Amino acid sequence: MATTPRIREVARVEVKHLPLRYEGYHEDLIDALDEITRQQDHMTSSRQRQELITKLVEKVGSMAASLGGGSDQ
Amino acid sequence: MRIQRIRVHNFKLLRDIDIQLSIDPAKPLTVIRAENASGKTSLHYAIIWGLYGMDALKNIASPRDIRFSSKAAPAGSPVLIEVVLDFQITDEAGTADYRLTRHVQETPQATGPVDRGREVVKLSKLTAAGDKELDQPESWLDQWLPKRLVDIFFTNGDDVQKFITGKQEARLRQEKVHLAIESLLGIRQLRTAVVDIEAVQRTLDRKAARDAGGKLERVTSELEKLELALKEIDDEYERLTVRLGNIEKNQSRKTRELESIRGIGELDAINQEIQGLEQDLASLEGYRRKNLATMTGLLRSEALSWTLACGPLTMALARLDKLTDLRKIPKTSTQILEDRLELGVCICGETLDPGSTHRDEVAKLLAEQQGRDPIADRLTDLRYRAKALRSVNQQDFTEAHAEALGDFAKLADSIRSKTTALQAAKERRALIDEERVRELTEELAELDRKKGDVNFKLGTLDTRRVTVQYDCDQKREEKRNAERNANISRDLAVRRDVGLDLLSLARAVQEQLEGPYVQRVSNRLDRMFKDIIGADNGDTTGVITSTSITSSFDIVVSSQHDNKLDPDFEVNGASQRALTLAFVWSLMEVAGTVAPRFIDTPLGMVSGTTKERMVEAITRPPAPDETPYQVVLLLTRSELAGVEHILDERAGAFNTLSSSQHYPLDLVYKWAEDEPHSRSCGCSHREQCKICARRQDNDLGLRFREESVV
Numbered sequence A: 001m002a003t004t005p006r007i008r009e010v011a012r013v014e015v016k017h018l019p020l021r022y023e024g025y026h027e028d029l030i031d032a033l034d035e036i037t038r039q040q041d042h043m044t045s046s047r048q049r050q051e052l053i054t055k056l057v058e059k060v061g062s063m064a065a066s067l068g069g070g071s072d073q
Numbered sequence B: 001m002r003i004q005r006i007r008v009h010n011f012k013l014l015r016d017i018d019i020q021l022s023i024d025p026a027k028p029l030t031v032i033r034a035e036n037a038s039g040k041t042s043l044h045y046a047i048i049w050g051l052y053g054m055d056a057l058k059n060i061a062s063p064r065d066i067r068f069s070s071k072a073a074p075a076g077s078p079v080l081i082e083v084v085l086d087f088q089i090t091d092e093a094g095t096a097d098y099r100l101t102r103h104v105q106e107t108p109q110a111t112g113p114v115d116r117g118r119e120v121v122k123l124s125k126l127t128a129a130g131d132k133e134l135d136q137p138e139s140w141l142d143q144w145l146p147k148r149l150v151d152i153f154f155t156n157g158d159d160v161q162k163f164i165t166g167k168q169e170a171r172l173r174q175e176k177v178h179l180a181i182e183s184l185l186g187i188r189q190l191r192t193a194v195v196d197i198e199a200v201q202r203t204l205d206r207k208a209a210r211d212a213g214g215k216l217e218r219v220t221s222e223l224e225k226l227e228l229a230l231k232e233i234d235d236e237y238e239r240l241t242v243r244l245g246n247i248e249k250n251q252s253r254k255t256r257e258l259e260s261i262r263g264i265g266e267l268d269a270i271n272q273e274i275q276g277l278e279q280d281l282a283s284l285e286g287y288r289r290k291n292l293a294t295m296t297g298l299l300r301s302e303a304l305s306w307t308l309a310c311g312p313l314t315m316a317l318a319r320l321d322k323l324t325d326l327r328k329i330p331k332t333s334t335q336i337l338e339d340r341l342e343l344g345v346c347i348c349g350e351t352l353d354p355g356s357t358h359r360d361e362v363a364k365l366l367a368e369q370q371g372r373d374p375i376a377d378r379l380t381d382l383r384y385r386a387k388a389l390r391s392v393n394q395q396d397f398t399e400a401h402a403e404a405l406g407d408f409a410k411l412a413d414s415i416r417s418k419t420t421a422l423q424a425a426k427e428r429r430a431l432i433d434e435e436r437v438r439e440l441t442e443e444l445a446e447l448d449r450k451k452g453d454v455n456f457k458l459g460t461l462d463t464r465r466v467t468v469q470y471d472c473d474q475k476r477e478e479k480r481n482a483e484r485n486a487n488i489s490r491d492l493a494v495r496r497d498v499g500l501d502l503l504s505l506a507r508a509v510q511e512q513l514e515g516p517y518v519q520r521v522s523n524r525l526d527r528m529f530k531d532i533i534g535a536d537n538g539d540t541t542g543v544i545t546s547t548s549i550t551s552s553f554d555i556v557v558s559s560q561h562d563n564k565l566d567p568d569f570e571v572n573g574a575s576q577r578a579l580t581l582a583f584v585w586s587l588m589e590v591a592g593t594v595a596p597r598f599i600d601t602p603l604g605m606v607s608g609t610t611k612e613r614m615v616e617a618i619t620r621p622p623a624p625d626e627t628p629y630q631v632v633l634l635l636t637r638s639e640l641a642g643v644e645h646i647l648d649e650r651a652g653a654f655n656t657l658s659s660s661q662h663y664p665l666d667l668v669y670k671w672a673e674d675e676p677h678s679r680s681c682g683c684s685h686r687e688q689c690k691i692c693a694r695r696q697d698n699d700l701g702l703r704f705r706e707e708s709v710v
Helices: A006-017 A025-041 A046-067 B040-052 B137-144 B147-153 B157-164 B170-185 B187-212 B214-263 B267-300 B302-325 B333-343 B357-372 B374-390 B394-431 B434-485 B490-533 B573-591 B608-619 B644-650
Strands: B002-011 B014-020 B029-034 B079-091 B094-107 B120-127 B130-134 B154-156 B546-549 B555-558 B596-600 B630-635 B651-659 B678-681
Touching (some): A006 A025, A006 B490, A025 A046, A025 B137, A025 B187, A025 B490, A046 B187, A046 B490, B002 B630, B014 B651, B029 B040, B029 B644, B040 B079, B040 B094, B040 B137, B040 B147, B040 B596, B040 B630, B120 B137, B147 B154, B147 B170, B147 B573, B147 B596, B170 B187, B170 B490, B170 B573, B214 B434, B267 B302, B267 B394, B302 B374, B302 B394, B333 B357, B490 B546, B490 B573, B490 B608, B555 B573, B573 B596, B573 B608, B608 B630, B608 B644, B644 B651
Parallel strands (some): B029 B630, B029 B651, B154 B596
Antiparallel strands (some): B002 B014, B002 B079, B079 B094, B094 B120, B651 B678
16 A cells, blocks of 8 residues: 555546546546556656656546547637 | 565565464454564565565665665675565455565675665566466556555554654655545545646637638637636636635744744833842841841940850859858948048047048048958949849840841742842743744744735635636537527537536536535544543533534644644644544545555554553444455554554554564574574564563563474
8 A cells, every 4th residue: 555545536436526537437536646646656757757648648537538529718 | 455464574674484374354453463673674674675576665765775685685786686575455346366476586786785685576466377477567556555655554653643743844844644535535546636637628629610610619719718718717716715724824824833932921011020039039038137247246246245254254243242242342441531531520529630640540441441452442342233134135135136036037939039039031022033023023924914915816816807707608508509500410418418527427426525524534533532532422511612623634633622733743642643633534434545654653642541541443344334454563562562452452463573683682582593693483462482581571471382493
């Protein structure tokens, strides 16, 4: 267990305030945030970290595009 | 992480140590009993080295000066030093066992530092199918047990105290507290995540604007600049607020010091007091001289002579009085005959003309009288002179003397008390460091000026922020309109939405952890600290009324009327330890951190019921809905005294460390090997064996364990 289990715990509550873009979207967001915070210990440069975020956003975004049917615009 | 087993080879005097730790949530405590110089500190450092390597010991000594191998190891012979830690990690996937091995070869030299090889570290996951070695062991360990928090997980009694109080600068200590809160609750990680997600979001925005081209690209770029300006203002505002806080803390510290010096008394007032006392003393000395002169006069006086000769003189006067009664004195006839001859008339009336027979007879009688009784003359003289003595009262001297002595005693008392007061006033004056008072006064004036400057800058920033925020809001609206008219690809728009959701989530979690969760730590800290020091929760009249963590993560101890106490000077040693332990326990519980809490000699300076309450509080098994934890206490026999009953109930594993060097002075049995080293045995605080038995153990009523092998 990471030394910061509360991030995930609080994220489960807070994510409910966000739109559900597809079934499982909230869990994917929580996983993404968890991954971002956990991988900080392995990634010292901001470029590495931002690349990880971009990849995660693309992954969840493509799921949203294929399952959710559009953006807020 | 919960450590199950620690094996140490050739680390200092720990030649071959194998210690099992309790990972039972119902019995979270492991007791390692060890007297001073038995290897507690070596074990402590061995674990830290095993987990983090030489880097984590840098703050103890320079790596060049550190020697792991025993001083008894001969020069030129290589020694393999090794630490093996078995531990459990529980996560959402379940519980898994791991083994961490770190070793290094050291060759002691005849002179100078040891020759040390390269450290080798290996981390394996232990599975039924076999051990699986993991890459990058350091980064895994840093995720499970961050090195930056080593002070929290592994500490000793003195450092426990220094974590919140002690010789370190207050700012550094608060930084340690901030780091612990931010790291364990995840606030630090979320702050970094928010900054990184914002950067990614800006990239997506720019990309979308580029795709749309024209107006949207321009508006996006302008908005970005405004948002950057807003962020710069906020950063500057935060920096200035921190600076203002530091200035205020500094002011408070210096004011406290100044008040403490002034509490001794104002210098002018003390000088006046000294002057007055010196005048009083001079005056009293004058009176004493007069008093001594009076006494000298009394000692020279006839009254004293009379007093001293009173007895014999009274007898003599009585005899003279008797002679008078017998008319033997005074010898009045001589005088009468002389008078008569001078008058020329005898007492019979006949004339005493010169040449007359009668006159010749009277003259003859006078001559006879004068020649016949010189003794009577002397007695008569004595009687007349004694008349003057009769008028001297014996009591005159006694009373005068008593009065003079009384005055002398009173004067001596007054002089003594004034001298004491003068001495005290001079001592108080000596305590006042005039130079420091002057320095502090000047520094406070300078701080006041700086505070004014910062407040002015904050005011200016406030005004600027309102303007930039307004421009930002306008530009956002403009951007929204431009986006509505632009043709952004659906994929990109969705990704931007997802990025925005992720950013909102990260911000919301950060806000929750910084607010309510820190408040939970604060509430728990207050409760646990009061439990340990025995303060009643409802009592507002005690020295310590509450402890709390502020919104800027500082720990504050409050007293009556909401006065803030300085933990360095106004909180006693036992309470300082209690405060740190309560903080670490509360934070790890609220943070849900499963990590060892390893404390070497935690109960020094703590005794009696406070010790009992402290052990009770830091070993209490977690409730089913609470985070399980592991606590390892390294205790001496004197620390164990009085808390054995709690350890009986709470400890799931016991070990004892002993040193061969304690034989024969303290250890009862000699070990087989001669070379100095430390050994462990499985004796609890109630037991002794042929390895650990000490001379006082029978007096302590410790049971003998035969199964231990020397």
